[in-house]
Amino acid sequence: MVRVRFAPSPTGNLHIGGGRTALFNWLYARTKQGKFILRIEDTDKLRSKQEFVDEILNSLKWLGFDWDEIYYQSQHFETYHEFARKLLKKGKAYTERSLERDGEAIIFKVIPQKIKTNDLIRGEIEFDSQVIKDQVLIKSDGTPTYNFACVIDDVASDITHVIRGDDHISNTPKQVLLYEALGFKLPQFAHLPLIMGMEGGRLSKRTGATAISDYRAMGYLPQALVNYLLLLSWAPGENRERIDINEAIKLFDLSNINKTSATFDLKKLGWMNNQYLKDEDSEKLTDQIIPLLVEKKYIGEENFDKKYITSLVKLFQPRLSLVNDFPDWADFFFVDEVTIAPKAKEKYLNKDFSREFALFIERLDGLKSFDVVSIEEEFRSLVSGLGIEAKDLIHPIRVALTGKTVGPGLFEVVYYLGRERAKKRLRRFIK
RNA sequence: GACCCUGUCGUCUAGCCUGGUCUAGGACAAGAGCUUUUCAAGCUCUCGACACGGGUUCAAAUCCCGUCAGGGUCACCA
Numbered sequence: 001m002v003r004v005r006f007a008p009s010p011t012g013n014l015h016i017g018g019g020r021t022a023l024f025n026w027l028y029a030r031t032k033q034g035k036f037i038l039r040i041e042d043t044d045k046l047r048s049k050q051e052f053v054d055e056i057l058n059s060l061k062w063l064g065f066d067w068d069e070i071y072y073q074s075q076h077f078e079t080y081h082e083f084a085r086k087l088l089k090k091g092k093a094y095t096e097r098s099l100e101r102d103g104e105a106i107i108f109k110v111i112p113q114k115i116k117t118n119d120l121i122r123g124e125i126e127f128d129s130q131v132i133k134d135q136v137l138i139k140s141d142g143t144p145t146y147n148f149a150c151v152i153d154d155v156a157s158d159i160t161h162v163i164r165g166d167d168h169i170s171n172t173p174k175q176v177l178l179y180e181a182l183g184f185k186l187p188q189f190a191h192l193p194l195i196m197g198m199e200g201g202r203l204s205k206r207t208g209a210t211a212i213s214d215y216r217a218m219g220y221l222p223q224a225l226v227n228y229l230l231l232l233s234w235a236p237g238e239n240r241e242r243i244d245i246n247e248a249i250k251l252f253d254l255s256n257i258n259k260t261s262a263t264f265d266l267k268k269l270g271w272m273n274n275q276y277l278k279d280e281d282s283e284k285l286t287d288q289i290i291p292l293l294v295e296k297k298y299i300g301e302e303n304f305d306k307k308y309i310t311s312l313v314k315l316f317q318p319r320l321s322l323v324n325d326f327p328d329w330a331d332f333f334f335v336d337e338v339t340i341a342p343k344a345k346e347k348y349l350n351k352d353f354s355r356e357f358a359l360f361i362e363r364l365d366g367l368k369s370f371d372v373v374s375i376e377e378e379f380r381s382l383v384s385g386l387g388i389e390a391k392d393l394i395h396p397i398r399v400a401l402t403g404k405t406v407g408p409g410l411f412e413v414v415y416y417l418g419r420e421r422a423k424k425r426l427r428r429f430i431k
Numbered sequence: 432g433a434c435c436c437u438g439u440c441g442u443c444u445a446g447c448c449u450g451g452u453c454u455a456g457g458a459c460a461a462g463a464g465c466u467u468u469u470c471a472a473g474c475u476c477u478c479g480a481c482a483c484g485g486g487u488u489c490a491a492a493u494c495c496c497g498u499c500a501g502g503g504u505c506a507c508c509a
Contacts, residue, residue, distance in 0.1 A: 009509045041509060098507080105507055122436070131434050131505080139507040146509045170435060170504040193437080193502095200501075228443090231458090235444055239457040258437095258444080261502065265442050268459040274472085319472045329471080348469090380467090394468045406470045 002034025003160050006060075006067075007150070009041040010052035013211035014059040016203055016264065017165060017195050020229045024192060024257070025163045026065040027230075027245075031252045037157050038067035041150075042074045043143050059212040063222050064245065071157060073149055080144035083152055083182060084137045092181045093137060103140035108148075108178065110134050115173040120161070120190035120254045127173040135174055147171055151178045154187060163190045163254070166261070190254050193233050193261040203264055219288075219323030220269065224276040228269045232262040242275055274321040282317065286310045289326050296327045298334035312416060315408040329407070333416060338403040338425065347405060348395040349429065356386065356393055357400070357426040370419055376411040401425050 006022040008014060014022075029036035038060070042048040060067070084106045087093040095104045115127045137148040144152070150171075154162060169191050179186050197203045203210055215225055227243060236243045236251050243251075277285070286309050293299045293309070312330055320326060332338045340349070363378040364370075383390050394410050401413055401422060414422050 044508065136507045166436070167503055231443060241458050260437055263442060265459070268443065271459055391468055398469065410468060
């Protein structure tokens with residue numbers, strides 16, 4: 001059975017690169033109906049923090065990656081020592097006492113040889129152990145080093161496929177040497193290409209947010225982020241961009257993962273998010289948006305009309321690229337005084353519309369049924385009577401009502417604003 | 432510096448394994464236009480790439496070699 005693992009160290013948040021590694025491991029496990037093991041690499045006592053463990057677990061859950069087992073390295077220190085002692089006894093390792101440190105380190109002797117590994121993504125890779133120094137297994141403080149613990153744990157957990165970032169390629173020969181010295185069977189290795197920032201080099205804070213939780217906070221949908229990440233070194237074929245995770249499980253295979261590192265492109269992520277936002281359940285989205293509106297003091301914490309807000313969400317859904325854009329885009333539905341953007345005023349409210357606005361108010365007052373269709377009918381009849389084009393009045397009215405030059409269809413805006421509020425906003429421009 | 436990995440539109444990629452169907456396909460971005468209402472939505476169109484040089488071959492994006500470029504790793508960090 002396929003058993004894979006994702007092994008973050010809780011010395012920081014789960015970042016985009018880690019999320020992608022988790023994704024491919026999880027996907028592979030689900031594709032092969034194997035197990036996905038989460039291993040917390042908390043051997044560094046000083047830098048490991050519980051809050052990071054929580055953060056990583058939450059991010060993973062948010063992305064939708066459930067794990068079958070969880071394993072903490074800090075609970076297995078005895079095992080590391082046991083195997084280190086074995087190597088010592090076999091003469092494959094030695095101890096060393098340094099002047100600056102207390103305690104004794106256990107160090108692995110590297111014997112000159114050629115090491116060949118067959119990587120599932122890159123093919124055959126050959127190393128010469130001459131370039132590898134003797135490896136510390138147990139540090140003077142008694143904690144294991146990364147490469148040693150990694151090997152012991154992968155064996156302890158029966159890991160069949162080690163799927164990890166490209167940056168671990170040069171750790172592979174060191175680990176292979178340890179597998180051989182301990183007489184363990186080698187797993188299959190698969191090294192994923194790295195994700196780069198827009199300016200080249202690793203994705204870093206300078207290039208934008210790196211933590212998965214940041215993307216969550218900004219208003220990206222997990223499905224969109226996962227879909228985007230998936231496309232960053234894998235393609236479902238048939239020129240498809242959107243792919244549902246369950247479909248990906250059917251189509252995924254390690255063999256068609258790219259070898260080339262990919263640049264993280266926020267614009268495409270934004271487009272992807274919009275694709276998913278369009279189809280997202282409006283009520284669910286509303287639940288996500290309500291706290292944002294509360295925060296802006298657009299609504300109270302208790303008394304608000306959820307149905308009404310849901311209707312507004314529906315209005316903006318097709319054109320929203322971030323959930324968090326909603327409060328700013330739809331602010332005119334929630335504030336008493338709309339602020340008119342100077343540029344908007346200059347573009348569409350640059351002359352006197354007193355007569356037109358007054359006539360429109362009259363039409364609104366005369367409406368027996370205040371609904372989107374009727375509003376539009378009255379408006380059309382008004383402009384044809386005035387002998388002007390619809391757009392000549394639509395834009396000025398939109399700016400007067402919303403303060404913006406862009407937004408949902410005008411008649412929907414009037415309808416959801418309500419007759420009285422619409423009239424009040426128009427009157428401000430009647431001299 | 433040493434070792435390792437990688438090079439198709441600005442970006443993500445299809446094609447490469449199993450040479451001809453590739454005057455290289457799609458998506459994002461950009462630009463232009465359309466939409467009896469805006470665009471940050473939708474539709475249409477345009478721009479735009481096989482890193483370079485040498486082989487092999489009737490034929491190379493596809494196979495081989497070299498160069499160059501980018502990236503990664505060289506800790507008692509993980």
